[in-house]
Amino acid sequence: xxxxxxxxxxxxxxxxxxxxxxxxxxxxxxxxxxxxxxxxxxxxxxxxxxxxxxxxxxxxxxxxxxxxxxxxxxxxxxxxxxxxxxxxxxxxxxxxxxxxxxxxxxxxxxxxxxxxxxxxxxxxxxxxxxxxxxxxxxxxxxxxxxxxxxxxxxxxxxxxxxxxxxxxxxxxxxxxxxxxxxxxxxxxxxxxxxxxxxxxxxxxxxxxxxxxxxxxxxxxxxxxxxxxxxxxxxxxxxxxxxxxxxxxxxxxxxxxxxxxxxxxxxxxxxxxxxxxxxxxxxxxxxxxxxxxxxxxxxxxxxxxxxxxxxxxxxxxxxxxxxxxxxxxxxxxx
Numbered sequence: 001x002x003x004x005x006x007x008x009x010x011x012x013x014x015x016x017x018x019x020x021x022x023x024x025x026x027x028x029x030x031x032x033x034x035x036x037x038x039x040x041x042x043x044x045x046x047x048x049x050x051x052x053x054x055x056x057x058x059x060x061x062x063x064x065x066x067x068x069x070x071x072x073x074x075x076x077x078x079x080x081x082x083x084x085x086x087x088x089x090x091x092x093x094x095x096x097x098x099x100x101x102x103x104x105x106x107x108x109x110x111x112x113x114x115x116x117x118x119x120x121x122x123x124x125x126x127x128x129x130x131x132x133x134x135x136x137x138x139x140x141x142x143x144x145x146x147x148x149x150x151x152x153x154x155x156x157x158x159x160x161x162x163x164x165x166x167x168x169x170x171x172x173x174x175x176x177x178x179x180x181x182x183x184x185x186x187x188x189x190x191x192x193x194x195x196x197x198x199x200x201x202x203x204x205x206x207x208x209x210x211x212x213x214x215x216x217x218x219x220x221x222x223x224x225x226x227x228x229x230x231x232x233x234x235x236x237x238x239x240x241x242x243x244x245x246x247x248x249x250x251x252x253x254x255x256x257x258x259x260x261x262x263x264x265x266x267x268x269x270x271x272x273x274x275x276x277x278x279x280x281x282x283x284x285x286x287x288x289x290x291x292x293x294x295x296x297x298x299x300x301x302x303x304x305x306x307x308x309x310x311x312x313x314x315x316x317x318x319x320x321x322x323x324x325x326x327x328x329x330x331x332x333x
Contacts, residue, residue, distance in 0.1 A: 005057050005065040032101045032322050033066040037127065038089075039108035039120065039144070042081040043248070044241075045071075051236040052104060059315040063323050070095060072127070074120035075108050092123075096130065101322045103135045107143025110193075115147050115157070125151045136322050137227040142192055145230035149196060152222075153204040157194040164190045166242065166266025167305045168215040168233070176209050178221070178229065178317045186310035189237040190215045191245055196232065206230075214266065219314070229318065235311035242268055243299060255290045273300045 034056060040048045049069060056065050069089045071077075077085060105127065112118045128148050131138040140148045149155040169185035179186075190212075198208055198217045210218040215233070222228045234241065242265045249262035261281055264274055276297035284292055 003053070003067040003069070005053060005060060005067050030323060031064050031066055032319065033068070033099060034102045034104065034322075035068045035070060035095060035098075035100050037070045037072065037092075037103065037105040037144075039072050039075045040106050041109040042078050043244075045081055045084065047238070047241070047244075048106060048236070051238055051241075055236055055311055055315045056319070058312055059319050061316070061319065061323075063319060065319075068094070068098070068100075072108075072120045072123045074123045076111065076119065095127075096134075100134065101136050102318070103131055103138040104141065105131075105138065105144045105148075106141045107145075107147075110143065115143075115150055118147075121147075128152065132224040132226055132228075135226045137229060137318065139229045139231065139318070141231045141236070142234060145232060146194060146196060148228070148230065149201070149204070149206070155196060155200045155204055157196055159194055160192070162263060164192050164195065164215050165245070165263065166190065166268050167302075168212040168218075168266065170210040170212045170215070170218040170233075170310070172210055174207055174209050176207075176221070177321055178219070178314060179209055180313075180317050182210075182313055183306075183309050186210060186218070186313075187306045188212070188215075188218055188233040188235055188310050189242055190218075190233040191237075191242060192232065227321070235314055237311075239301060239305065239308070243301070247293075247296070250284070250296070251290070251293055254284060254288055254292055256288070261285065268301060268305060270300045270302050273297070 036049070036052050038045060038048050038052075053067060056067065070092050071085045071089055073092060105124075108118070108120060110118070115121065118124075124144070124147055128151050146157040150157070166189075167187050168190055170188050171185055172179045172182050188210075195216050198211065201208060201217065201220055206220045206222045208217055208220045212218055218231070218233050220230045220232075222230075246262055246265055249258065252258045253261050261284060264277060269277065277299075280295070280297060283295075
């Protein structure tokens, strides 16, 4: 399925986007074809579609975007999520037959102890190899970034002592078109149990663009025939994404599906909410039962989380990079 994204068009989900004939035709830039390989776990599947479509729409400028959703067939899905993918997404075999300017590849929820033991590993590495020469640029997000550098250069991720989870201030450390006009600092959502060490990346020839004193490397790049852009964070997350993950992990703790109570996301909830959640944690340790989730307090976020500003800037610059050759072709006609 091809979804046409125009900057003036309301986008809510693939199923609700109007057909080509319903879109505004007055645009100066060339069309860009973008693929999203959405491997996120089932509860985040549709939210991830919306987040990336809204980002692309906000960043599109004069370009109209032909947007295709895919998912690796080897990613485990519930019947409901599998039906959604089969009915709303393009078949992965269509990717190689198309001409894509850019690709966005998300991670998946880990199942195996090692990345190269995941059931989707072969499909993912085939995609990495294909993208090197068949896109102008590809974004690898979070776990997909870790998998890509492992496949490309044998760089192993390292387990963190505690989950990196929250909004982190990131600094631009290398001038690059991708970070042009970046706010200082960039506030970016991170949610991961592992990290790639900056020293390993630099030694292998990657260029680090942004980093956080707390969260480490944020954005890094490497040039092949395609420009590969790697996010250790989640710039696409909306304001409530980290809250949903935190509440999910509390639910898993109460149901005894995980042994440890989740830590608060960093720089995310306001001070009053953090105090209420600390009291709830103490209660959960003594009354560990799924029904206790009904007593969770109301949650309020900090007023200054501001993660969306960094995402809008990064994607605007990425589309500008993708559109440079396309605009030149349009102007030459």
